[in-house]
Amino acid sequence: MTSPLALLGGKPVIDQQTPHFSWPPLPDSATAAVLDQLDEGISIYDRSGVIARLEDALGDYFDARHAVLTSSGTAALYSMYAACGIGPGDEVIVPAYTFFATATPLLHLGATPVLADCDTSGNIDPQDVPRRITDRTKAIAVTHMWGMPAQIQTLNRLADGYGLQLLEDASHAHGASVSGKKVGTFGRAAAFSMNGPKPLSAGEGGFVLTDDDEVYHRVLLHGQYNKRCRNEIPADIELSRYAVTGMGLKHRIHPIAAAIGLEQLSHLDDYLSGRQRIAEYIGEKLDPELGITVTWHEPEVQPSWYGLTMRYETEFFDGVSVERFHAALQAEGCDEIDRPGSTCPLNLLPLFQDPGPLFPAFTGKLAYAPGDYPRAEQTHHATLKLPVWHRDEDLPLVDRYIEAIYKVIAHHADLKG
Ligand SMILES: Cc1ncc(COP(=O)(O)O)c(C=O)c1O
CATH class of the missing domain: 3.40.640.10 (Type I PLP-dependent aspartate aminotransferase-like (Major domain))
Incomplete structure (x- = not known):
């Protein structure tokens, strides 16, 4: 039986032209x-x-x-x-x-x-x-x-x-x-x-x-x-x-x-309230029991939703790596689901491990190494990030992203190996 996952030759959920998100809106x-x-x-x-x-x-x-x-x-x-x-x-x-x-x-x-x-x-x-x-x-x-x-x-x-x-x-x-x-x-x-x-x-x-x-x-x-x-x-x-x-x-x-x-x-508050609506919509649709946990907030906290982050819980996915899961999402057409790259734990960057060649006059001690910040490194590794749309007319596309996420969750076993 062939897998319906697009990564394995199936039909992608989303065929809408990219970009799916562009910012800022320029009226x-x-x-x-x-x-x-x-x-x-x-x-x-x-x-x-x-x-x-x-x-x-x-x-x-x-x-x-x-x-x-x-x-x-x-x-x-x-x-x-x-x-x-x-x-x-x-x-x-x-x-x-x-x-x-x-x-x-x-x-x-x-x-x-x-x-x-x-x-x-x-x-x-x-x-x-x-x-x-x-x-x-x-x-x-x-x-x-x-x-x-x-x-x-x-x-x-x-x-x-x-x-x-x-x-x-x-x-x-x-x-x-x-x-x-x-x-x-x-x-x-x-x-x-x-x-x-x-x-x-x-x-x-x-x-x-x-x-x-x-x-x-x-x-x-x-x-x-x-x-x-x-x-x-x-x-x-x-x-x-x-x-x-x-x-x-x-x-x-x-x-x-x-x-x-x-x-x-002059539009910022409208953008933010639109984003809040769509973030709530996504948060309600994604069941954390399925292994993709949306980072949420206490009622007194109002985010700007620069990004909506989702944590990939590896233990739900029988050892399928986040890299492979992400590749499967992208193949389904989820172009906007990102794994942040240069925004990463600073101890992983050469500048914070050995600034000397670029800052010869620097006299402080700065010699971080991979492994020094396990929680930051784990969070970074497990984070999938979505931009948050703000217009109701974006909801059909949001629905397709959610459908694609559920499709990859449902077929994750096909990604093993
Ligand atoms: C958290 C944070 N601080 C500072 C900056 C630097 O801002 P700029 O690119 O406008 O210099 C950025 C840019 O992306 C950022 O994400």
Whole structure:
């Protein structure tokens, strides 16, 4: 008997043309915003025009005192760490499982990222943090992986208890919240990316949020020199004498990107509520008893659903590897079901095993190895990830994805060997 699995020659469940998901949606209003910006100006040196409009809108949306736009999320993280006083010899506790840019700016500041293992959601585990704290630790940096908020209230209490700064990399989690408070507002400062697929996308870009005036001034000095520093850092502040040069780096966002980000921000809550509906729909349809467990959340937690992650429980599948199961899903046409690659436990990356050749001046100790973070490695290995659609008209395609998952589950025995 031939197997009906497409990987083994059967007919795929999904024959709809790819891509099945593209982000961000770019309605006519986005095109109009770009064309208007071309007229208004494509180079802005100060906090005027679309820069002020988007920073004000972000400040309102997040209820934050200051928002500073940057050229990328990486630049936002770099400015945030520099502005929070992280420097040579300092240690910052970061999740072992995150995108590497959560940690790489620390190397440029001469600071050491100290990795902590993850909980069952893939986020930094508060219970693994205390044993990583030393007298050099300055901060705990938290990522909300795939838009699922970390245990941020517990981490906040932990940071307070040890006198550490809590910083957030909320690059996956625009608009996500815990008990009604948006992530990115729990710590001293937060950094966000607005690159291509992010819940709030500007194509490229990022921003820092903070309520702290000193952090704000130092973020400006780090990457927004001259006019912004001269206009926004009051003359009676000691650091204002550096306004012309700042620290000499330039992290300004492109005004066209800011125009796209502003237009997207006006839709963000609609996108998020649509995603919540579809995530719930998928969560209800996938029976965890069958071996594919959707990462879910407590009622007070509102994710941004940057991705919906599913854990492949190998023991349900008679030894069929996740790689083979994933290949079978792809053969069924589930083009969007992904196994994250470069977003992986940082101890698996050469930069965190041996930074010396790229950072000869780095004096910290950084020599991680595979096997150091078993939970992060296991989570990474077992994770299948789906983007979350937001429109009801996407539901028929969602149904086909679910049908394909059930088909591969039902026929998994054919994948053995
Ligand atoms: C968690 C996280 N932090 C930081 C970044 C870096 O953002 P950017 O690509 O805008 O520099 C990313 C990018 O994907 C990310 O996923």
